[in-house]
Amino acid sequence: xxxxxxxxxxxSLLLSGLGIAVLIFLVMPIFIVVPMSFSxxxxxxxxxxALSPRWYLEFFGSPExxxxxxVSLQIAFATCxxxxxxxxxxxxxIHTSSSRFSRAAYTVLMMPLMVPHIIVAIGIFFxxxxxxxxxxxxxxxxxxxxxxxxxxxxxxxxxxxxFDMAQExxxxxxxxxxxxxxxxVTAPQIKGSIIASALFAFVSSLDEVVVSLFLSGxxxxxxxxxxxxxxxxxxxxxxxxxxxxxxxxxLAIGLAAMVGTRKRA
Amino acid sequence: xxxxxLMQKKAMLLIPGLLVVGALxxxxxxxxxxxSFVSEGRLSLEHYQRMFDDPTYVKSxxxxxxxxxxxxxxxxxxxxxxxxxxxxxxxFWRGIALTCILIPxxxxxxxxxxxxxxxxxxxxxxxxxxxxLGLTEEPLALMYNVTGTVIGMTHILLPFLVLPxxxxxxxxxxDLMRAAAALGATPVFAFWRIFFPLSLPGLTAGGLLVFVxxxxxxxxxQLLGGGTxxxxxxxxxxxxxxxxxxxxxxxxxxxxxxxxxxxxxxxNRLVPLDHVFRG
Numbered sequence: 001x002x003x004x005x006x007x008x009x010x011x012s013l014l015l016s017g018l019g020i021a022v023l024i025f026l027v028m029p030i031f032i033v034v035p036m037s038f039s040x041x042x043x044x045x046x047x048x049x050a051l052s053p054r055w056y057l058e059f060f061g062s063p064e065x066x067x068x069x070x071v072s073l074q075i076a077f078a079t080c081x082x083x084x085x086x087x088x089x090x091x092x093x094i095h096t097s098s099s100r101f102s103r104a105a106y107t108v109l110m111m112p113l114m115v116p117h118i119i120v121a122i123g124i125f126f127x128x129x130x131x132x133x134x135x136x137x138x139x140x141x142x143x144x145x146x147x148x149x150x151x152x153x154x155x156x157x158x159x160x161x162x163f164d165m166a167q168e169x170x171x172x173x174x175x176x177x178x179x180x181x182x183x184x185v186t187a188p189q190i191k192g193s194i195i196a197s198a199l200f201a202f203v204s205s206l207d208e209v210v211v212s213l214f215l216s217g218x219x220x221x222x223x224x225x226x227x228x229x230x231x232x233x234x235x236x237x238x239x240x241x242x243x244x245x246x247x248x249x250x251l252a253i254g255l256a257a258m259v260g261t262r263k264r265a
Numbered sequence: 266x267x268x269x270x271l272m273q274k275k276a277m278l279l280i281p282g283l284l285v286v287g288a289l290x291x292x293x294x295x296x297x298x299x300x301s302f303v304s305e306g307r308l309s310l311e312h313y314q315r316m317f318d319d320p321t322y323v324k325s326x327x328x329x330x331x332x333x334x335x336x337x338x339x340x341x342x343x344x345x346x347x348x349x350x351x352x353x354x355x356x357f358w359r360g361i362a363l364t365c366i367l368i369p370x371x372x373x374x375x376x377x378x379x380x381x382x383x384x385x386x387x388x389x390x391x392x393x394x395x396x397x398l399g400l401t402e403e404p405l406a407l408m409y410n411v412t413g414t415v416i417g418m419t420h421i422l423l424p425f426l427v428l429p430x431x432x433x434x435x436x437x438x439x440d441l442m443r444a445a446a447a448l449g450a451t452p453v454f455a456f457w458r459i460f461f462p463l464s465l466p467g468l469t470a471g472g473l474l475v476f477v478x479x480x481x482x483x484x485x486x487q488l489l490g491g492g493t494x495x496x497x498x499x500x501x502x503x504x505x506x507x508x509x510x511x512x513x514x515x516x517x518x519x520x521x522x523x524x525x526x527x528x529x530x531x532x533n534r535l536v537p538l539d540h541v542f543r544g
Binding site for chain 1: 521
């Protein structure tokens, strides 16, 4: 009996050790990039032997990098503005109807999550080549919007599932029309999910690599495209600085989205 | 029938989304499908035939499945104990652990691949540790090969296994294990006979998700694989960019897509897709 208990406590100690080790494996690579980005030398060492903001200055001093960052931010913002209403509208349509059409539509709208991005990239590249939309900012915005729709759909659907639709019917029976009922009664209560889905749309565009690799070029090159090309050729330490800034940005946005989805009743 | 539904206002709400996905996903795929059957202006199965005859293609698909299988196995090996351990944590610590899983999930894929590029360098941190611990004499070649690709992809895809698996484990009634213990079952026996079978649907769904995402990967194998291992995604890119061979690229894309959609269909039968993605 006693021996059994000893063995089981040993097993649970082992399990804790393993669990913590896996968590470290998950987080460590991300947090090691940040101190390295302050390294003064070209060869990124850890811990850095001398600290310097050199690679950050390099980034802000380079018109190529800053331009790419600016292009990416604009594209992400436009994607967020387009994908959020499209996705929220679709989520509402799917949630309030149980027809076969809306279930089929759900599957179609989820497809961008399933199809490998390399296939999406060459497919759109081919279509854009016919209409001269390659290397245009609008072309990338539309492609990113398509990719972001499922993120918005999932997030706002889960918000709607926690909402009592009877409230909206009550509002309608009191004389407001459907749109007003949605805007005044439903939307304020699923606000958290809508904001979270907008944030996901923004980040999904900001981080997107493969599709931009094919569709953007020259002045329309996005930040991830430039980073990817730079990494393929040589390990440029400026990327450590950019990565650190992206890590901080996605952490902030991710935490904000988590708070948003938690808040819903 | 469809027209009738479209007449209703609610269905109209789906139109913008369907238009975007239709124009930028369905139309391109149908186009690629058509291209894959054309060779030198004539209908032909040449591009599909090549996938079985040309050793480069056969090897690439073999490598793709081999890497995807290894990555899936590793994520299960690391993820299952992690989830099982997290179940016992107090809510506060469980929240911390979940945040640790979500942080890489939120971080850009490119940034994570870059982080591994630095860590796995010849004079990188991992090699330094291995040498200072006396595990190796010489620095190991940890990247620009299959090892680098597998390490990077395991790290990137682990959250996709952990989130659905943990969600399904949380739904298992803890009283079942206590009842088994009360009836005299040892913890090990109760785990294998009760807990493990109940966690299988979540494990299968998570494992399939990791596998299916792995076989379509492009960025990480390209950066960490260093061009020696060519996965299916890279095969597509090379056919387009190096050889301008749209027919060949389309055929590879469609075979890959068919496998991916089939696996998603199987997964959907086990656990509804929105549960998988929502975690």
